[in-house]
Amino acid sequence: MKRQSFISGVGYNLPDKIMRNEELSNYMDTSDEWISERSGIKERRVVEKLKESGVGPAELSIPAVQNALDRANLNKEDIDLIIFSTAMPDYFLPGSGCLLQEKMGFPMIGALDIRVQCAGFIYGLSVADQFIKSGTYDNVLLVCSEVQSTTIDYSNRGRDVAVLFGDGAGAVVVSATSESKGILSHHLHSEGKYAKELWIETPSAQMYPRLTNELVDEGRHHLKMNGREVFKQAVKRFPEVILECLNHNNIDAEEIDLFLPHQANIRINNMVQKKLGLRDDQVFNNIQKYGNTTSATIPILLGEAYESGRIKEGNLVLMAAFGSGFTWGASLMRW
Ligand code: COA
Numbered sequence: 001m002k003r004q005s006f007i008s009g010v011g012y013n014l015p016d017k018i019m020r021n022e023e024l025s026n027y028m029d030t031s032d033e034w035i036s037e038r039s040g041i042k043e044r045r046v047v048e049k050l051k052e053s054g055v056g057p058a059e060l061s062i063p064a065v066q067n068a069l070d071r072a073n074l075n076k077e078d079i080d081l082i083i084f085s086t087a088m089p090d091y092f093l094p095g096s097g098c099l100l101q102e103k104m105g106f107p108m109i110g111a112l113d114i115r116v117q118c119a120g121f122i123y124g125l126s127v128a129d130q131f132i133k134s135g136t137y138d139n140v141l142l143v144c145s146e147v148q149s150t151t152i153d154y155s156n157r158g159r160d161v162a163v164l165f166g167d168g169a170g171a172v173v174v175s176a177t178s179e180s181k182g183i184l185s186h187h188l189h190s191e192g193k194y195a196k197e198l199w200i201e202t203p204s205a206q207m208y209p210r211l212t213n214e215l216v217d218e219g220r221h222h223l224k225m226n227g228r229e230v231f232k233q234a235v236k237r238f239p240e241v242i243l244e245c246l247n248h249n250n251i252d253a254e255e256i257d258l259f260l261p262h263q264a265n266i267r268i269n270n271m272v273q274k275k276l277g278l279r280d281d282q283v284f285n286n287i288q289k290y291g292n293t294t295s296a297t298i299p300i301l302l303g304e305a306y307e308s309g310r311i312k313e314g315n316l317v318l319m320a321a322f323g324s325g326f327t328w329g330a331s332l333m334r335w
Contacts, residue, residue: 005132006182007333008139008175009074011067012303013060014045014168014290019149021163028159035163040266044166044291046149056090057145058099061169065104065143067303072139072173076104079173080137082111083127085120085144085295087324088151089113092203100143117198118262118323119188120144120295121170122331125319126186128174138176144295145169151200153222161225164264166291170299181314181334187245188329194233197226198324231268234322238272242320245330251316256282257335258311262321263287263297272320284310294323311335 020043021032035041047055061084069076084097095113100106116123121144128140148165152158174183201220203210215221238261246253253276261269266287273283284305293300298319305311315335322328 001178001180003133003135004177004179004182005129005174006177007172007302009068009070009072009173010171010299010303010306011064011071012168012170012296012300013063013067014300015047015055015060017046017048018043019046024163027154028156028162030159030163038267039164040285040287041164041291042288045168047147047167049150054150055147056096057086057088057147057169058090058096058103060147060167061100061143061145061171062104064145064169064171065100065141068141068171068173072175074139074173076106078139079106079109079141081109081131081140082106083124083140083142084111084113085116085124085142086113086146087115087117087120087294088146088148096145097143116295116327117325118264118292118294118297119321119325119327119329121298122186122319122321122329123188123327125174125183125331126188126329129183129186132174132176140174141171142174143169143171144299146294146296148223148294151221151223153219157219158222160227161223164292165223166293168290168293168296168300170296170303172299172302184332184334185245185248186329186331187241187248189237189241190325190327192325194229194326197229197326199224231265233326234264234268235271237322237326237328238268238320239275241328241330242272242276242318245318245332249332251332253277255316256318257315258305258317259283260298260301260305260317260319261285262323263290263301264292264323297321
């Protein structure tokens with residue numbers, strides 16, 4: 001039987017602090033009505049913001065990783081490689097994967113950080129899949145963790161972005177199997193001409209010094225977004241890459257048991273669902289509770305789908321994401 005890779009364990013972790021739309025309206029001119037109508041979001045989770053020694057993505061991911069390991073019935077010693085996806089690394093360098101290796105006491109295995117923003121889970125899964133299918137490794141840990149609240153401008157200047165994003169972490173263990181299940185295909189894309197439509201400009205290696213008080217005063221260290229352009233491209237690229245994936249596997253949209261879309265805006269997801277003709281029972285969203293947690297959205301969704309019994313053995317699961325870069329992609333798997 002052919003060597004396949006499958007998700008043997010999934011876990012997630014969210015900070016305890018809940019920031020409701022009503023709270024945001026204390027800091028900027030916004031309202032629960034505007035945010036709910038435009039994005040579907042009611043609340044998001046945020047870490048406590050401390051000047052020193054706060055929680056970064058490596059720390060936030062620890063319970064998610066432990067959960068994924070427990071569900072996979074594996075120990076840290078069984079893991080051959082850590083892939084860490086984050087758009088918001090603890091430091092410019094070294095990578096958050098190295099920090100996690102030390103914090104959790106993993107053996108001295110490889111730790112590879114990837115920076116593909118919202119598409120990080122899809123890209124990371126494709127990398128894990130290659131290591132497993134080639135026979136190089138048996139168990140790869142894929143962690144997606146984002147602490148975004150520390151880059152958000154919680155003032156009128158940043159209100160278009162501030163209301164959308166939240167903190168969170170998800171993790172999966174990708175393992176080898178000879179059964180006929182697991183990851184079927186990946187479809188990855190990028191279009192760098194849109195790099196500045198969703199970006200954090202500084203600190204930048206193009207500047208000397210990389211960060212100045214002036215840059216901070218101008219707010220150029222905050223996450224910035226051209227919401228309309230992102231929206232326009234997202235509703236085009238999602239259906240495109242999903243159809244590419246379905247055609248590649250010779251599958252009709254109605255055969256999908258569960259679609260786990262990236263959680264950026266419920267209006268985007270509703271439009272994609274409509275374009276593909278998917279029924280409500282085929283699609284799972286949780287943006288209402290967590291906002292956009294960038295690369296962590298899909299593993300968090302997967303974790304909740306697993307816990308609630310929404311995902312069952314043998315189910316055909318489609319995942320797709322789009323974000324900064326622009327980068328986007330889709331994966332299909334048999335659970
Ligand atoms: N509260 C109230 N008003 C706000 C606001 C907020 N938080 N943010 C922006 N506005 C205002 C704007 O200033 C604008 O005012 P104006 O008409 O006087 O200029 C008005 O609301 C409409 O803004 P617009 O940008 O047209 O709204 P929109 O319907 O496009 O919705 C987004 C804005 C950001 C919700 C939407 O563009 C979006 O979701 N884009 C994609 C985001 C995304 O997916 N990002 C992540 C990708 S991974």
